[in-house]
Amino acid sequence: MLERGGADMSKLGVPAQPEPEDGLWEDVSVPQSRARRNLWKGSMKDAAHDEYLHFRFEHLDPSQKPNTLRNWLGSLVEAKKREARPEVLNLIVPGNIGSGKTAAVCALGNEASEQGLVVRFVKHATYLTWRRPDSAPHNLTAHQVRERFVSCDLLILDELCGEMDMTATEFARKETIDLVDSRLAAGRATAFSTNLRSRSQPGSPGLGVVDILGERLLSRLEASAHLVRIQGPDRRRPAKPLDW
Ligand SMILES: Nc1ncnc2c1ncn2[C@@H]1O[C@H](COP(=O)(O)OP(=O)(O)O)[C@@H](O)[C@H]1O
Numbered sequence: 001m002l003e004r005g006g007a008d009m010s011k012l013g014v015p016a017q018p019e020p021e022d023g024l025w026e027d028v029s030v031p032q033s034r035a036r037r038n039l040w041k042g043s044m045k046d047a048a049h050d051e052y053l054h055f056r057f058e059h060l061d062p063s064q065k066p067n068t069l070r071n072w073l074g075s076l077v078e079a080k081k082r083e084a085r086p087e088v089l090n091l092i093v094p095g096n097i098g099s100g101k102t103a104a105v106c107a108l109g110n111e112a113s114e115q116g117l118v119v120r121f122v123k124h125a126t127y128l129t130w131r132r133p134d135s136a137p138h139n140l141t142a143h144q145v146r147e148r149f150v151s152c153d154l155l156i157l158d159e160l161c162g163e164m165d166m167t168a169t170e171f172a173r174k175e176t177i178d179l180v181d182s183r184l185a186a187g188r189a190t191a192f193s194t195n196l197r198s199r200s201q202p203g204s205p206g207l208g209v210v211d212i213l214g215e216r217l218l219s220r221l222e223a224s225a226h227l228v229r230i231q232g233p234d235r236r237r238p239a240k241p242l243d244w
């Protein structure tokens with residue numbers, strides 16, 4: 001068979017055709033989509049969240065608003081096809097501990113990675129740790145960590161402002177603002193889950209997300225966001241007290 005300017009590649013010891021990969025070598029999108037899924041699975045494994053890899057929209061309860069998640073994902077996939085900025089950039093998932101937030105946003109990530117988006121998962125506190133010198137897995141530099149989580153089409157940022165209090169360091173604030181702001185500026189979608197309120201409420205003096213992000217950035221984020229509040233009992237807590 002003659003290829004590439006008429007040279008007979010088989011005589012040069014070069015196979016005339018690429019080795020078939022699962023019999024589908026013609027379709028370059030196949031290995032690409034496999035690579036995308038592996039990026040997503042890798043980020044879930046780095047977060048020790050393998051047990052959330054099986055969740056799909058069909059497994060979620062109505063309280064986890066699977067239809068809202070599905071519709072938003074549809075809009076992100078459409079925007080990517082048109083190489084346009086998604087109309088609604090953010091999904092904010094507040095709710096009490098154990099209500100099913102992580103399962104919901106992981107279902108979103110699982111489905112998104114199968115629909116052609118480059119998706120990554122990270123817990124907010126883990127991101128901050130990994131941004132410290134020599135603290136990331138796989139020998140990633142702090143710069144590579146930022147690049148990874150700023151450049152993906154969809155970031156699942158779990159437990160926004162979790163494990164923080166009023167004494168959050170300047171480092172934590174600066175890094176969080178940089179990540180959120182860079183993704184907004186680049187028009188990249190982010191799904192946030194959080195146990196916190198947006199702004200601390202009269203009578204409940206706890207930290208609000210605003211105390212870390214600041215009012216300006218939080219307002220910009222909210223200006224292009226769906227709110228998916230998940231309320232329900234703590235699924236991890238046994239319904240009846242253990243008898244012992
Ligand atoms: N729809 C669901 N069906 C079955 N188990 C679920 C569902 N949603 C969440 N869970 C389980 O309930 C527990 C708490 O859910 P999780 O999403 O981790 O809560 P949160 O992130 O709000 O604290 C986890 O063990 C999770 O696997």
Ligand SMILES: [Mg+2]
Pocket residue numbers: 101102103158159
């Ligand atoms: Mg969670």
